[in-house]
Amino acid sequence: MSSSAILRHQEDAVTTSVVAEAEPAPALDPTPKRAVGQLAAQWYRLNKESLRGVAIGAISLFLFLVVWHLLTTYRVVFFVRFTNVPAPLEVYASFTKAIHDPKFLMHLLLSCRRILIGFSLAAVVGVPLGLVMGRFKLIHEIVFPVAEVLRPIPAIAWVPMAIMLWPTNEQSIVFITFLGSFFPILVNTLHGMSLVDPVLVRAAQCLGARESSIFREVYFPASLPHIFTGLTVGMGVAWVSLIAAEMISGQYGIGYFTWEAYSLVQYADIALGMIAIGVLGLGSSLLIRGGGQLAMPWRSK
């Protein structure tokens, strides 16, 4: 959020300076320059806090790398053993090698595809089911007990069952990813439905809205913030479930890559795999947050 604000301000500053330079008024030459300077100062004053945050964040990340470097180069053993842990530069070297390796990219792409299919299915089934359960008591009464019994079972515990259920390995991994994200999405959608302000429903009825319109125009948008909470949580659990499933039963995928690196004593690749998982997880949750801001313009200031 803060970074977008910074960007916007920068754009403002740039357009203003362009306009100022384009003006053919040599007599007033010093004025635009001072205006730009003032603008920059003002921009700095307004964004001081977020700039400070960015600076501290950068320093903190740098320090993390330095500590990692020191711990591994001196092979520190203090309960925790850093003897075999790869140094950051080793990981970087293996990263530069990996990005030219089609196999590594295939691992990444396959994991992303599994997430995309499993998570999308969970969203496509979970959100409408939650909406319908929240609106119709009978459906809630039928589905809820089953959901409550299945919900506490971690997706990883489904691995053996999934292998039995589905004809291919690929399908069972997607199924586990689906299960991981399905319940958070369902539960949050349901929660959102239960919090819809009844006065808004009555207001819509007084304006001539029928059942289907109330569903579309009131219940759905009112539940959207909670739906997106569910999607964010669901995406996190989807990655957890996917990596576990890939490590146990996979043949490809970034989770399999990480586990394989351990079996093949390629320690730098373990860290590379972990970082790749972290970056992909972060990226996908940013995508959902962006989607949320697009879908709910009334909530962004």
Add this chain to the structure above:
Amino acid sequence: MSQIERQVDIRPPQGHIEVEDFALSYETIEGSVEAVSNTHIHVKPGEFVSIVGPSGCGKSTLLNAVAGFLKPTSGTVTVDGEPVNGPSAERGMVFQQYSLFPWKTVRENVEFGLKMRGMPRAQRERAARTLLGLAGLEAFEKHYPERLSGGMKQRVGIVRALATGPKVLLLDEPFGALDAQTRVIMQQILTNLWQRMKISVLFVTHDIDEAIFLSDRVYCMSARPGSIKAEIPIPLERPRQQSMMMSSEFLALKRGLMSLIREESLKAMGGEISDLGMQGLNIDLHGHSLAEIL
């Protein structure tokens, strides 16, 4: 005005509300509790009628029954001779809690009823703009409700309820959450809109000044179980001005209504406050109703 009428499709004066032999009771674990009993009210087409009474006297219950949200236990509620079965766009409603859709802009909120009726986009946008102009809200059409003040929100609420050209407008303590200055301005805006649209209004409030200032007639409700205790015509001339609130005529009406309400409030509170304590309160009322203070 004629332009607005064409665009918003406001029908000629209609909206005769009749409530006959009305009673409504709730089922509780200790048996049924009567909220409103033996009540008759009517609102003639184009008339502005208020219901005042102590808190919990069932005035909102009565209004919700006219809106169609509650079914009477006995008796009938009709508008223009047709019985009320559930809410409809023929009876616009304004709620105390504003109840604007937070995910719709001001204009989209006003358009909502027209959209439900299937009016094409361009046409309903034009109608909404005209109405927002009447309420002085043109500049805010693209804002989301969250960014509006309470008074602006409620103006949008009123305009939204009027947009579909309802036969009657029902208001449930619409200005209760506003500060005193804003409330006075809102009352003026509401009377102006009402005079332009010539629509029947049923207005529930606990503010006596507000009821007298706005209404042609005021019903005073008694404490639980609620029923009409008195019906007071307000002969003040229109258009009403703030200065009238200091006139002897206004003050006489207010004194009369206040004593009625005070009696009912005391009855409603039963033994909660001893007579001794009440005498102290009597002295300190400063022209406000007991219901207001409590």
